[in-house]
Amino acid sequence: MKFWGICLLGILIYDGSCKKVRYDGDQVLKIIPEVTEHVQYLQKITKEWQLDLWKPDLIEEIEAGNEMHVRVPFSYLHQMKENLHQQAMPFTIMITDVQKLIDHNAQTQHKMQRMSMKSYNYTIYxxxxxxxxxxxxxxxxxxxxxxxxxxxxxxxxxxxxxxxxxxxxxxxxxxxxxxxxxxxxxxxxxxxxxxxxxxxxxxxxxxxxxxxxxxxxxxxxxxxxxxxxxxxxxxxxxxxxxxxxxxxxxxxxxxxxxxxxxxxxxxxxxxxxxxxxxxxxxxxxxxxxxxxxxxxxxxxxxxxxxxxxxxxxxxxxxxxxxxxxxxxxxxxxxxxxxxxxxxxxxxxxxxxxxxxxxxxxxxxxxxxxxxxxxxxxxxxxxxxxxxxxxxxxxxxxxxxxxxxxxxxxxxxxxxxxxxxxxxLENSAVTFTSVRLNVILSCVVCMLYSLIN
CATH class of the missing domain: 3.40.630.10 (Zn peptidases)
Structure with a gap:
């Protein structure tokens, strides 16, 4: 009952859905294709598996020598890495578990939010x-x-x-x-x-x-x-x-x-x-x-x-x-x-x-x-x-x-x-004019004192 209460509250507040997409075990890989064959493989697999490209935005923009950042679902991860190894294609793991990172950031944010309940906190989302x-x-x-x-x-x-x-x-x-x-x-x-x-x-x-x-x-x-x-x-x-x-x-x-x-x-x-x-x-x-x-x-x-x-x-x-x-x-x-x-x-x-x-x-x-x-x-x-x-x-x-x-x-x-x-009209001009007016006023006052 507690879950559904929270879920209903979420719908009322956000006008959203309780069925959240999760990314358990998904990894973000940085891959650098070195030759045309690498590029062709990455373009093909990205399209077939509908992978989430983080960099570049487009499959057609995957190029030899340029970094490719891609989120690979856990279900494809083992096969993806094996294929990369077989083709001697360099890659590194940028994010080891996307869902764990999301959960960690959410916990950090919650703690920061509790510390500043009295005023709007510009250091959280x-x-x-x-x-x-x-x-x-x-x-x-x-x-x-x-x-x-x-x-x-x-x-x-x-x-x-x-x-x-x-x-x-x-x-x-x-x-x-x-x-x-x-x-x-x-x-x-x-x-x-x-x-x-x-x-x-x-x-x-x-x-x-x-x-x-x-x-x-x-x-x-x-x-x-x-x-x-x-x-x-x-x-x-x-x-x-x-x-x-x-x-x-x-x-x-x-x-x-x-x-x-x-x-x-x-x-x-x-x-x-x-x-x-x-x-x-x-x-x-x-x-x-x-x-x-x-x-x-x-x-x-x-x-x-x-x-x-x-x-x-x-x-x-x-x-x-x-x-x-x-x-x-x-x-x-x-x-x-x-x-x-x-x-x-x-x-x-x-x-x-x-x-x-x-x-x-x-x-x-x-x-x-x-x-x-x-x-x-x-x-x-x-x-x-x-x-x-x-x-x-x-x-x-x-x-x-x-x-x-x-x-x-x-x-x-x-x-x-x-x-x-x-x-814009430069403020320096305005400030200079003010200073000149002050100086002129002082000069006038001094002359007036001497005359009298």
Missing amino acids: HPMEEIYQWMDDIKDKHSDLVTQHYLGHTYENRPIYYLKIGWPSHKKKKIFFMDCGIHAREWISVAYCQWFVQEVLSNHRNDMLLTNVLKQLDFYIVPVFNVDGYVYTWTTERLWRKNRSPHDNGTCYGVDLNRNFNSRWGTVGIASECDSPVFCGPSPASEPETQALVSLIETHKSDILCYINVHSYGQLLLYPYGYSANLSENHNELEKVAKRAVDLIMEKHNIEYTEGRTSYLLYSISGASADWAADLKIKLSYIFELRDDGTYGFELPPDQIEPTCQETMTAVMSIIEYINSTY
């Missing part, structure tokens, strides 16, 4: 209902600076909200846009959006940069874009990636929302089969989540200076394009800003990030939101791939949330600093 409540609390507590807005709804009719942070102004303001959680299982991205909001609200009064920026620019932050998928990772399948819309008469579910935008949609780096984790959808912007974001961005595109799409894992800072080897019109600017950002990440916690074009550094992809933003002539468009490099993959432990968010914050603040100095 939060389910969706807690994030909804957090947005309400943030909006109420900082009503002078923060407003909450309805972006749209999901396929399962859950609301998607964004927080607008900035001082009210009669003048038209510029916009800095950030969304997190477009891929459901990438929980660290969702944690970062919340961290960013808290950092801005905690520091803006004592930070001259933020003080100036918030007068001229508004931050639009979407903490969880793929709400249905995110809820599903908490209730049913931790490693789910897509949204939850049904296709092929309900025989399969979900679209990879980061391949659903109208930016060379459906041309490269996608799958047209709906059971694929990188299914791009039946048409551009076919999903209600995508439609909602498109509507907002296109309405404000002339005012948006920066668009940031936050992911994990890979430790990368990417810029357009993913669908082409062509360079952006402002490629040199994007590269310069990215280099500065990754240098600051290294300085913070000695974690190495790599910057570059998506198609060159990662893989070919079409329909990505960051490429679509660049197509709209938004000046600075980036994809952040946060920690880690594969040791934990999508199961980044809660004790790594804080350092990950800290280093990412230094990178994002460097982008904001660049925006301030390049596209």
